Structure formats: C-alpha cells, structure tokens
Amino acid sequence: MAGADPPRIVVREYRRADRPQVEAFRCAPVGERWCEAAEKIIREAPADIASDEYMAGIAVAADGSTVVGVVVFGFETSPPRPHELVIFSLGVLRERHRRGIGTRLKEAVMAAAASDTNTVMAVLSRVHRANYRMIGLNDKLGVGKVKDPEDGEYLLTAVVVEPEEAPQAGE
Numbered sequence: 001m002a003g004a005d006p007p008r009i010v011v012r013e014y015r016r017a018d019r020p021q022v023e024a025f026r027c028a029p030v031g032e033r034w035c036e037a038a039e040k041i042i043r044e045a046p047a048d049i050a051s052d053e054y055m056a057g058i059a060v061a062a063d064g065s066t067v068v069g070v071v072v073f074g075f076e077t078s079p080p081r082p083h084e085l086v087i088f089s090l091g092v093l094r095e096r097h098r099r100g101i102g103t104r105l106k107e108a109v110m111a112a113a114a115s116d117t118n119t120v121m122a123v124l125s126r127v128h129r130a131n132y133r134m135i136g137l138n139d140k141l142g143v144g145k146v147k148d149p150e151d152g153e154y155l156l157t158a159v160v161v162e163p164e165e166a167p168q169a170g171e
Helices: 018-023 033-052 103-113 132-140
Strands: 009-013 054-062 066-077 080-093 122-128 143-146 154-160
Touching: 009 103, 009 122, 009 154, 018 054, 033 054, 033 066, 033 132, 054 103, 066 103, 066 154, 080 132, 103 122, 103 132
Parallel strands: 080 122
Antiparallel strands: 009 054, 054 066, 066 080, 122 154, 143 154
C-alpha cells in the first residue's frame, strides 16, 4: 500500500506509560466536529477504563515509544448487550493518516472479538456520514453500514464475528 508505515508500527494493549500521550492525543482536523468528539473519548479513556464497567479496553498503535493511533472499545450497558463489542472511538495522528494504521487498529478489535467465542457476536461502531476516511476503512474491511435511524448525521456499522476455531487434535 502506498504511504504505508514500515513494519515498526506495533498494535498492542494500552499500557500505563501510554497515559500522557493518550490524554493529549490529537487526531482531529480543524472543523471536523465528529473527530473532535472522538478525540475527547480517546483522551478521557485512561481515566474511564479504571472506573467504568462498560469499558473493555484500549489498544494503541505505537512507533517505538510514540503512540500514533488509539482505539477505545467496550460493551454497551444501557441496555446491556454483552454480545456486541462497540468501538467507541478510533483515531490516528493527523500526520499518520492514510498509512493503514486505523485499519490495523480496527482489525485488532475484530480479532479480539473473534477470539472470545463465548460472548461477542458482532463489532459495532458509529461513523459520521462525512468521515470519508473511516467510511473507506470500513468499506475496505467489508463492514456493513446503515443510516442511524436516531441521527441521520451518522451511519451505524456492524461486522459479524466469526469465532476462531480451535485447532483439532493432531493438527
């Protein structure tokens, strides 16, 4: 892929040492209010993860010790939907856009959901209709989308999780 970052970008679980970078994370181009809302969720996630029961986790894309992308995901609690993992926010540093980092973060959440064969059946997200970067990412991954019936400014996206099969004896 043109413009792809070298393999040094690692997608991993959030660590306490990432907190200052995540709390100061900037990915929103000026004027894109939906990105500003996503940025706020990312910045508040380190504090929320310790206190909110809905939060399942934070994953980061790191280039060495620099956080270049963040995804915040968890379960809805109102009403409880334990079979639906929700991506609350996904952001990539502006200067790192269009390099596959957002795709890798979303794929990491989908892989985590697939490994939880007893619980998660779908990965959901909500995308502003003018967020062409995220719409393109979802299209590339084959993620279904429909207009949000409660807010026409947004699309609801869903991907059905296919559980990973355990290796058979002798394989």
